[in-house]
Amino acid sequence: MKTKAKDEIKDAILGYTANVDxxxxxxxxxxxxxxxxxxxxSKFQKNPLIIxxxxxxxxxxxxxxxxxxNEFLVDVSPGCTEKIHxxxxxxxxxxxLTIIRKIPSxxxxxxxxxxxxxxxxxxxTDIGGLEQQAEEIKEVIELPLLKPELFKKVGIEPxxxxxxHGPPGTGKTLLAKAVASSTNSTFIEVVxxxxxQKFIGEGAKQIKEIFQLAREKAPSVIFIDELDALAAxxxxxxxxGEREVQRTFMQLLAEIDGFKPLGNVxxxxxxxxxxxxDPAILRPGRLDRLxxxxxxNEAGRxxxxxxHTKRMTLEKVDVDKxxxxxxNFSGAEIRAVATExxxxxxxxxxxxxxxxxxxxxxxxxxxxxxxxxxxKDIFG
Ligand SMILES: Nc1ncnc2c1ncn2[C@@H]1O[C@H](COP(=O)(O)OP(=O)(O)O)[C@@H](O)[C@H]1O
Ligand SMILES: [Mg+2]
Numbered sequence: 001m002k003t004k005a006k007d008e009i010k011d012a013i014l015g016y017t018a019n020v021d022x023x024x025x026x027x028x029x030x031x032x033x034x035x036x037x038x039x040x041x042s043k044f045q046k047n048p049l050i051i052x053x054x055x056x057x058x059x060x061x062x063x064x065x066x067x068x069x070n071e072f073l074v075d076v077s078p079g080c081t082e083k084i085h086x087x088x089x090x091x092x093x094x095x096x097l098t099i100i101r102k103i104p105s106x107x108x109x110x111x112x113x114x115x116x117x118x119x120x121x122x123x124x125t126d127i128g129g130l131e132q133q134a135e136e137i138k139e140v141i142e143l144p145l146l147k148p149e150l151f152k153k154v155g156i157e158p159x160x161x162x163x164x165h166g167p168p169g170t171g172k173t174l175l176a177k178a179v180a181s182s183t184n185s186t187f188i189e190v191v192x193x194x195x196x197q198k199f200i201g202e203g204a205k206q207i208k209e210i211f212q213l214a215r216e217k218a219p220s221v222i223f224i225d226e227l228d229a230l231a232a233x234x235x236x237x238x239x240x241g242e243r244e245v246q247r248t249f250m251q252l253l254a255e256i257d258g259f260k261p262l263g264n265v266x267x268x269x270x271x272x273x274x275x276x277x278d279p280a281i282l283r284p285g286r287l288d289r290l291x292x293x294x295x296x297n298e299a300g301r302x303x304x305x306x307x308h309t310k311r312m313t314l315e316k317v318d319v320d321k322x323x324x325x326x327x328n329f330s331g332a333e334i335r336a337v338a339t340e341x342x343x344x345x346x347x348x349x350x351x352x353x354x355x356x357x358x359x360x361x362x363x364x365x366x367x368x369x370x371x372x373x374x375x376k377d378i379f380g
Pocket of ligand 2: 173
């Protein structure tokens with residue numbers, strides 16, 4: 001009897017203990033839920049953070065520049081452990097602009113949206129009549145990228161960059177793409193006039209970012225088209241727009257000076273106005289190798305014509321006769337002739353292209369060229 005009572009008491013105690021354990025567990029879960037909900041709530045209450053650029057780091061704070069151009073002296077939150085440098089992009093609290101954290105540099109590439117970045121597959125065999133220019137580019141761009149050790153052994157420094165100059169449509173972009181392709185490099189195409197127009201007050205920063213991007217994606221070729229928009233001799237730099245272009249140009253020179261000739265970033269500048277370039281860009285150590293890309297001669301025209309009619313079926317076409325008629329045509333115009341001739345055939349319900357289609361196409365392209373020449377000043 002005694003033992004029975006004891007057992008009952010024992011059971012009761014065990015029962016209570018189990019109960020307490022259960023309640024404890026439940027309590028813990030509820031408390032966790034409350035903290036979780038509090039967290040969520042504070043997340044919703046928090047204002048979004050602002051992205052700003054660090055202009056300067058001083059003893060008594062950091063100078064931040066907002067996207068609207070206003071500058072503020074702010075503190076860095078103790079929670080932000082990374083070191084802040086001028087030029088960094090950071091997230092700051094909206095109210096007092098305290099810096100919360102740094103944005104990783106690779107995330108700040110605005111330029112990726114504006115420049116063309118590609119791995120082109122243009123081959124040197126797609127280019128007609130520019131054998132000499134192709135050879136020279138291979139020597140000064142391709143060889144140092146593929147065999148830097150050769151240059152070290154011989155003890156010479158290859159050019160950091162080259163300047164391709166000549167009339168529009170003659171194959172300058174093609175050459176740059178072909179060398180990027182043959183060296184398996186990233187091709188970064190920047191149109192200088194767009195850079196100058198799109199980024200008022202931002203040009204210099206964009207240049208910096210483009211070069212940083214190029215280093216990150218190296219080996220790479222930076223192709224600056226219409227370089228004259230950025231690097232023209234300036235007679236007077238009175239207006240703020242002119243000063244802005246000047247600043248952007250200075251940044252470009254600084255970037256070019258700042259890297260080693262045997263690094264795996266190369267610059268190819270391009271212009272059809274070499275005459276107006278500021279000589280500073282052509283100084284030794286900059287774009288000091290000039291390569292002229294002229295209007296093709298007869299043999300060049302034949303090469304280019306062959307390239308662009310490769311996949312067409314020509315019927316009784318005296319190629320020499322057509323080529324003679326295309327005097328002074330650029331590569332782009334020769335391609336236009338091939339395309340137009342194809343259209344004449346299509347309109348006549350044919351799939352084969354006849355000599356007459358070609359001759360009509362030559363006339364059409366020539367008229368367009370003359371029209372453009374006549375109204376060049378109006379249409380730019
Ligand atoms: N030498 C050439 N050989 C073959 N095609 C050419 C040549 N030059 C120009 N073209 C054709 O004209 C187009 C425009 O040429 P591009 O290289 O952009 O000229 P540029 O950069 O000198 O203004 C090319 O995509 C190509 O189809
Ligand atoms: Mg071009």
